[in-house]
Amino acid sequence: MAELEFLEEWIPEQMTPGTLFVLEKPGTMGEGSNPYWAVLACPVCGCVGLITRGQFSGLQTVICGGQNCSAEYTLEDYGVRYHQPN
Numbered sequence: 001m002a003e004l005e006f007l008e009e010w011i012p013e014q015m016t017p018g019t020l021f022v023l024e025k026p027g028t029m030g031e032g033s034n035p036y037w038a039v040l041a042c043p044v045c046g047c048v049g050l051i052t053r054g055q056f057s058g059l060q061t062v063i064c065g066g067q068n069c070s071a072e073y074t075l076e077d078y079g080v081r082y083h084q085p086n
Contacts, residue, residue, distance in 0.1 A: 002043055002080045010039075018043035018080065027053065034060075043080045045069035 007014055007021040015021070019041045023029075030036040030052060037056040041048050047066030054060035056075060061083065064071040072083040 001076075002082075004043075004075070004078055004080060012048070015039070015041040015046070015048050017041055017046040022056075040075075042066060042069060042071055043073065044071040051075075 002018060005016070005019045007019055010021055010024075021039045023036065023038055026037040027035040030050070034052045034054045036050045037053040038051050039048060040051045040062065042064040045064060045066045045068065047064055047069060049065050051062055052060065055062045058074050058076040061072055061074055073080045074083070075081075
C-alpha cells in the first residue's frame, strides 16, 4: 500500500505521482449521482485525471487513463491499494 500526498491549493507543477487535490467545490461537475471530486496524479506514471466521489471514497476502482499505463488501484485510508493483474 502506498501513501497519497495531498495538495492544499491547486499548483499543477506540484502534481507528482500519488498527489491528490480535492476540488474547491466537489460535486458540482460530472454525473449527478457520482460527480467529480478530486484531481489525482496516477501513483504509477503521474498522469493527471479527475476522479469521482465513488473513487475518492474507495467504492470504485481507479484505472489510469495514461497512454502507456493501465494501473488499477483503490483509494483507502489515505493510501493506494494496487490491484494485481489477472
